[in-house]
Amino acid sequence: LIQVLGWDIGGANVKAAWLEWDGGIRALRTASRPFEIWRRKEELGEALRSIAAKLPPARSMAVTMTAELADAFRNKREGVSFVLDSLAVAFPGAELRIFKVEGAFTSSAEARADHLAVAASNWAATAHLLAQHVPAAIMVDIGSTTTDLIPIAAGRVMARGRTDPERLLAGELLYTGALRTNVAAIIQRVPLWGGECPVAAEYFAIAGDVYLLLGDLSPQDYTCPSPDGRPPTAQFAAERLARLVCADAEMLSRDDILAVARAVAEAQVAQVAAALQRVAARLERQAPAIVTGLGAFIARRAAGRCGFETLDLSAIVGVEPGNVAPAVAVAWLLAQEHEHRA
Amino acid sequence: LIQVLGWDIGGANVKAAWLEWDGGIRALRTASRPFEIWRRKEELGEALRSIAAKLPPARSMAVTMTAELADAFRNKREGVSFVLDSLAVAFPGAELRIFKVEGAFTSSAEARADHLAVAASNWAATAHLLAQHVPAAIMVDIGSTTTDLIPIAAGRVMARGRTDPERLLAGELLYTGALRTNVAAIIQRVPLWGGECPVAAEYFAIAGDVYLLLGDLSPQDYTCPSPDGRPPTAQFAAERLARLVCADAEMLSRDDILAVARAVAEAQVAQVAAALQRVAARLERQAPAIVTGLGAFIARRAAGRCGFETLDLSAIVGVEPGNVAPAVAVAWLLAQEHEHRA
Numbered sequence: 001l002i003q004v005l006g007w008d009i010g011g012a013n014v015k016a017a018w019l020e021w022d023g024g025i026r027a028l029r030t031a032s033r034p035f036e037i038w039r040r041k042e043e044l045g046e047a048l049r050s051i052a053a054k055l056p057p058a059r060s061m062a063v064t065m066t067a068e069l070a071d072a073f074r075n076k077r078e079g080v081s082f083v084l085d086s087l088a089v090a091f092p093g094a095e096l097r098i099f100k101v102e103g104a105f106t107s108s109a110e111a112r113a114d115h116l117a118v119a120a121s122n123w124a125a126t127a128h129l130l131a132q133h134v135p136a137a138i139m140v141d142i143g144s145t146t147t148d149l150i151p152i153a154a155g156r157v158m159a160r161g162r163t164d165p166e167r168l169l170a171g172e173l174l175y176t177g178a179l180r181t182n183v184a185a186i187i188q189r190v191p192l193w194g195g196e197c198p199v200a201a202e203y204f205a206i207a208g209d210v211y212l213l214l215g216d217l218s219p220q221d222y223t224c225p226s227p228d229g230r231p232p233t234a235q236f237a238a239e240r241l242a243r244l245v246c247a248d249a250e251m252l253s254r255d256d257i258l259a260v261a262r263a264v265a266e267a268q269v270a271q272v273a274a275a276l277q278r279v280a281a282r283l284e285r286q287a288p289a290i291v292t293g294l295g296a297f298i299a300r301r302a303a304g305r306c307g308f309e310t311l312d313l314s315a316i317v318g319v320e321p322g323n324v325a326p327a328v329a330v331a332w333l334l335a336q337e338h339e340h341r342a
Numbered sequence: 343l344i345q346v347l348g349w350d351i352g353g354a355n356v357k358a359a360w361l362e363w364d365g366g367i368r369a370l371r372t373a374s375r376p377f378e379i380w381r382r383k384e385e386l387g388e389a390l391r392s393i394a395a396k397l398p399p400a401r402s403m404a405v406t407m408t409a410e411l412a413d414a415f416r417n418k419r420e421g422v423s424f425v426l427d428s429l430a431v432a433f434p435g436a437e438l439r440i441f442k443v444e445g446a447f448t449s450s451a452e453a454r455a456d457h458l459a460v461a462a463s464n465w466a467a468t469a470h471l472l473a474q475h476v477p478a479a480i481m482v483d484i485g486s487t488t489t490d491l492i493p494i495a496a497g498r499v500m501a502r503g504r505t506d507p508e509r510l511l512a513g514e515l516l517y518t519g520a521l522r523t524n525v526a527a528i529i530q531r532v533p534l535w536g537g538e539c540p541v542a543a544e545y546f547a548i549a550g551d552v553y554l555l556l557g558d559l560s561p562q563d564y565t566c567p568s569p570d571g572r573p574p575t576a577q578f579a580a581e582r583l584a585r586l587v588c589a590d591a592e593m594l595s596r597d598d599i600l601a602v603a604r605a606v607a608e609a610q611v612a613q614v615a616a617a618l619q620r621v622a623a624r625l626e627r628q629a630p631a632i633v634t635g636l637g638a639f640i641a642r643r644a645a646g647r648c649g650f651e652t653l654d655l656s657a658i659v660g661v662e663p664g665n666v667a668p669a670v671a672v673a674w675l676l677a678q679e680h681e682h683r684a
Contacts, residue, residue, distance in 0.1 A: 075581070
């Protein structure tokens with residue numbers, strides 16, 4: 001029996017998936033924890049251990065990361081090294097295999113020597129797993145912070161971008177998410193009192209406030225700190241959204257605030273739909289959108305608007321990865337590698 | 343001899359101006375301090391006292407504020423009250439006169455009873471002072487965080503907006519500034535490698551990084567914390583700007599990063615120019631742009647682009663208010679009131 005722990009070490013969340021393998025997944029468990037690496041990077045090792053402690057043990061670990069982009073690090077080289085150091089110290093006996101953007105594993109030493117090969121590879125893990133299950137698809141993973149849109153054709157991952165800037169340019173990385181995104185980065189103007197009001201360039205409200213108020217996310221989904229530090233309730237979310245137009249919940253009616261929230265949600269769907277069509281235009285024939293992540297509901301709306309058939313990732317791969325698809329995928333891919341070697 | 347202390351109590355900066363008056367300004371001194379009220383509002387009184395201690399004493403105090411918008415407060419009512427409480431505790435013997443948006447002073451008690459009459463009145467102080475000196479003008483005060491564009495005609499302040507949301511809708515408040523503004527709220531795409539790259543919706547770089555790198559601001563002007571906590575040097579500013587496209591200073595050349603900075607600066611000039619033309623369209627005849635604030639250099643560029651005659655506020659009013667024009671103006675207006683009463 002092969003037992004593997006998969007890691008997806010982000011800048012704001014650390015996610016893990018443990019799986020037991022005997023030619024297929026025999027058991028799967030996942031765990032995750034919000035962890036803002038730019039606030040306290042020195043506690044990363046401790047955070048990793050606390051997550052691992054919630055799962056059965058595994059000596060073999062598969063690693064993807066995006067935390068190297070956080071401004072706790074002067075550059076990605078420093079970030080990749082720091083994450084690998086933290087893993088090595090947290091799990092001294094573990095065998096670490098680092099997933100490369102191109103779709104194969106490498107050693108920690110090689111990852112350090114060619115850090116751009118392993119930086120921000122989490123989308124590649126999900127995409128390579130998905131490509132084993134469907135010949136053609138557009139993967140749409142909307143997380144708390146970012147969105148990955150990856151075309152798959154003839155059973156191959158057709159991504160054009162390798163590094164984050166290349167992926168932004170290709171439209172395969174959309175820097176918008178269902179929870180942490182500052183609303184001021186989603187929309188420039190919102191409806192107010194019959195006009196269109198520019199929004200304050202502050203950190204007053206996030207996507208999570210919009211979806212909490214609209215009922216798309218629950219307070220339990222709101223796993224990051226709120227901008228004003230108050231709880232994830234509809235009332236406080238409304239107060240945060242009122243500040244977007246430099247108002248407060250006394251100056252605006254509930255309908256005023258709901259109209260703001262709906263406009264933000266609409267802007268985000270439109271943004272994802274536009275990116276989806278851009279990526280889809282590269283495929284020779286129409287393919288279904290395969291959606292996953294905390295913001296899968298946004299992906300479904302965007303895909304529906306584009307007239308795409310929409311399927312959940314879980315329906316394709318046969319297990320429910322929750323909101324930690326890259327962690328599950330990278331564990332799965334490493335289990336397969338172990339099996340092939342054996 | 344009349345001695346007055348003027349306050350402009352913002353959410354990120356507290357500014358003060360002391361002046362001595364005998365039918366005109368006989369002496370003027372100013373002081374200011376960055377103070378992020380959303381992080382530690384309970385220390386406001388102490389901050390006020392530390393600023394007052396840098397200036398000669400004055401029992402008579404004129405007050406404007408914008409801090410009530412900060413999300414340390416659930417609403418503006420709470421914010422206005424808190425600021426007035428802090429002043430009363432910090433300066434027990436002082437006579438506090440609160441400036442109203444409509445252009446007159448009121449008591450603390452009346453300000454509490456009608457808090458929207460005194461919230462965000464700092465622009466009104468500068469505009470009313472300016473209207474005493476020029477019959478027609480467009481005042482453009484670009485601060486660290488926001489921009490005020492106020493038309494003056496026939497010696498009267500012609501603002502349409504009273505509250506912040508009204509002012510945003512009227513184009514008289516532009517939520518963009520020369521220092522603190524998140525670049526992700528200024529521009530959506532920047533030039534990169536021959537394409538246009540969407541920027542990361544994070545808090546990676548601010549306007550101050552752009553202007554530091556381009557030489558428009560000095561490290562001494564960069565009075566707020568930087569997004570990554572590192573110093574205000576050109577090298578660190580470049581590293582922060584590289585993160586905008588999810589890159590780092592190893593992946594990008596110095597020219598790549600300069601092109602990003604120039605695009606952000608250009609977007610901000612274009613935004614101010616558009617707002618300036620919108621406000622100017624309300625005047626019957628062409629009027630000069632009167633510029634002030636830390637971002638006066640942006641205002642000058644925008645006004646020049648619109649073909650407007652441009653003058654510094656100091657040239658019009660005959661004193662140099664530095665970057666604290668509203669504090670000077672509110673002190674000046676209160677000194678005049680004392681004189682008229684006497």
